[in-house]
Amino acid sequence: MISLSPQSSMRKALKTVGVFxxxxxxxxxxxxxxxxxxxxxxxMPSFVKLLGDMTPPNWSILNRIFPAFVETIQIAILxxxxxxxxxxxxxxxxxxxxxxxxxxxxxxxxLMNLVRTIPELLYAAVLVAAVGFGPFAGVLALAxxxxxxxxxxxxxxxxxIDPGPTEALAACGANKAENIVYAVVPxxxxxxxxxxxxxxxxxxxVSTVLGLVGAGGIGQLLKTYLDLFRYQNAxxxxxxxxxxxxxxxxxxxxxxxxLI
Amino acid sequence: MALVIxxxxxxxxxxxxxxxxKNFSAKIEDGEFVVVVGLSGAGKSTMLRCLNNxxxxxxxxVLIDGESITHAKGRALRELRKKVGMIFQNFNLVNRSxxxxxxxxxxxxxxxxxxxxxxxxxxxxxxxxxxxxDRVDILDKAYVRADRISGGQQQRVxxxxxxxxxxxxxLADEPVASLDPxxxxxxxxxxxxxxxxxxxxxxxxxxxxxLAQEYGQRIIGLREGELVYDGPAxxxxxxxxxxxxxxxxxxxxxxxASA
Numbered sequence: 001m002i003s004l005s006p007q008s009s010m011r012k013a014l015k016t017v018g019v020f021x022x023x024x025x026x027x028x029x030x031x032x033x034x035x036x037x038x039x040x041x042x043x044m045p046s047f048v049k050l051l052g053d054m055t056p057p058n059w060s061i062l063n064r065i066f067p068a069f070v071e072t073i074q075i076a077i078l079x080x081x082x083x084x085x086x087x088x089x090x091x092x093x094x095x096x097x098x099x100x101x102x103x104x105x106x107x108x109x110x111l112m113n114l115v116r117t118i119p120e121l122l123y124a125a126v127l128v129a130a131v132g133f134g135p136f137a138g139v140l141a142l143a144x145x146x147x148x149x150x151x152x153x154x155x156x157x158x159x160x161i162d163p164g165p166t167e168a169l170a171a172c173g174a175n176k177a178e179n180i181v182y183a184v185v186p187x188x189x190x191x192x193x194x195x196x197x198x199x200x201x202x203x204x205x206v207s208t209v210l211g212l213v214g215a216g217g218i219g220q221l222l223k224t225y226l227d228l229f230r231y232q233n234a235x236x237x238x239x240x241x242x243x244x245x246x247x248x249x250x251x252x253x254x255x256x257x258x259l260i
Numbered sequence: 261m262a263l264v265i266x267x268x269x270x271x272x273x274x275x276x277x278x279x280x281x282k283n284f285s286a287k288i289e290d291g292e293f294v295v296v297v298g299l300s301g302a303g304k305s306t307m308l309r310c311l312n313n314x315x316x317x318x319x320x321x322v323l324i325d326g327e328s329i330t331h332a333k334g335r336a337l338r339e340l341r342k343k344v345g346m347i348f349q350n351f352n353l354v355n356r357s358x359x360x361x362x363x364x365x366x367x368x369x370x371x372x373x374x375x376x377x378x379x380x381x382x383x384x385x386x387x388x389x390x391x392x393x394d395r396v397d398i399l400d401k402a403y404v405r406a407d408r409i410s411g412g413q414q415q416r417v418x419x420x421x422x423x424x425x426x427x428x429x430x431l432a433d434e435p436v437a438s439l440d441p442x443x444x445x446x447x448x449x450x451x452x453x454x455x456x457x458x459x460x461x462x463x464x465x466x467x468x469x470x471l472a473q474e475y476g477q478r479i480i481g482l483r484e485g486e487l488v489y490d491g492p493a494x495x496x497x498x499x500x501x502x503x504x505x506x507x508x509x510x511x512x513x514x515x516x517a518s519a
Contacts, residue, residue, distance in 0.1 A: 164348065164350055164351075164352035165352050165353065165354045167314060167348070167352060168346065168352035168353075168365070168418075168421070169365060169368070170341070171312050171314060171341060171344070171345075172341065172345075172346075172365050172366055172368055172421070172425060173338040173340075173341035173342040173368065173369030173425070174338070174365065174368040174369065174376075175338060175373060177373060177377060178368050178373065181377050182354065182357075182361075182365055182368070183354055186354050186355075186356040186357050187355075187356065189356075190356075
């Protein structure tokens with residue numbers, strides 16, 4: 001056999017060590033999380049029993065589910081809209097071709113990325129502690145999240161606009177605000193609306209589970225039924241949520257396809 | 261009132277070290293029609309943009325009526341820019357806005373910001389904008405979206421926008437480079453007509469020598485950022501262009517006849 005390079009045997013050894021290290025890492029993870037195939041197997045009967053407890057779904061509670069969905073949509077719409085409004089100044093501040101101050105540009109760009117990395121449920125949990133249980137905490141949590149994601153996506157579109165009209169506006173003697181309104185806004189408005197609908201779609205999905213941390217909506221109903229061992233009611237909520245989310249997804253996709 | 265433009269030892273070095281303009285000096289008198297020729301990269305666009313401070317000279321300055329636009333800032337700079345309309349190679353219109361709204365951009369410098377941001381233009385300013393469209397013969401397109409009209413029409417919207425500024429100077433940066441020969445001549449004739457009717461000092465960047473000879477009064481030649489020719493268009497020959505370009509004239513240096 002021909003050795004390709006003097007390093008190849010060394011590489012082979014490193015590879016072997018690497019594979020072993022990875023295997024040990026996974027084993028440690030499994031041990032610490034209590035991962036066990038035996039438990040999975042032993043849990044089967046109680047899982048089947050749970051499924052049995054859940055059937056048949058109790059359709060008579062649909063009249064209680066409906067208002068919860070309305071609340072879910074309300075949380076999502078209010079949160080997304082409030083977030084989009086908050087995003088407007090941030091879009092300008094985190095677009096390099098509008099905010100020429102390098103320091104504040106980097107500050108806001110980084111801030112938007114940081115805010116975005118924290119999941120909405122975490123915001124919701126913290127905000128429930130701040131403003132109390134109920135849908136308002138959910139609205140605020142979604143607003144924070146929507147603000148960061150809309151600001152980040154839109155500012156990237158702003159940075160990609162055709163600079164020609166901006167130059168023409170400057171040449172006319174327009175000030176910065178006029179330049180934004182006349183040259184930037186017309187170019188990014190369609191993408192902004194599209195991002196708004198996209199985030200609204202995400203938020204409707206998220207707001208179905210916000211209730212799990214006490215921030216209102218359909219999730220709160222689900223949590224109540226689970227806590228009370230009302231499994232037939234819980235399964236009704238799950239099925240209804242599934243149908244609801246699929247419908248919203250379809251609607252939003254169609255709306256956005258028309259827009260662009 | 262006569263308006264005089266003066267370039268005083270203007271040099272521009274871009275970040276990265278490219279020297280686009282080298283110690284350029286020239287004086288342009290009121291109402292002149294100047295064609296600036298040179299190969300692409302010769303510094304024509306840079307020179308034009310120093311005149312409204314879209315490019316800030318590294319050294320030297322540009323004076324408009326004795327006032328330095330190079331050192332003007334904020335409000336004073338915007339006031340000076342109001343006097344200088346600009347027309348671009350790629351038209352630089354806002355595609356998604358109507359033709360009229362594009363032309364109204366020329367009025368921004370004259371109006372308080374609360375009016376411009378809310379779009380509440382006084383009737384008088386809308387009339388000025390419509391008049392400008394009428395002068396370049398596209399009044400009927402006023403309420404059409406800017407990207408729904410032809411290139412030649414778009415450039416005429418660009419001219420109308422510059423006119424709406426009621427400027428003392430018009431800068432045209434390769435205004436016909438994206439147009440076909442007949443449309444090119446139409447746009448050049450529009451520029452000459454406006455120069456004569458309104459006595460607006462006009463500087464046009466061109467790399468087509470036949471257009472330069474046909475429409476220019478005075479020709480300024482640039483090569484590698486340096487002034488290599490400045491004289492009346494009537495005295496320019498093919499030889500002059502070969503000196504400016506630093507090579508023999510080729511067929512693509514000509515735009516071709518109108519129609």
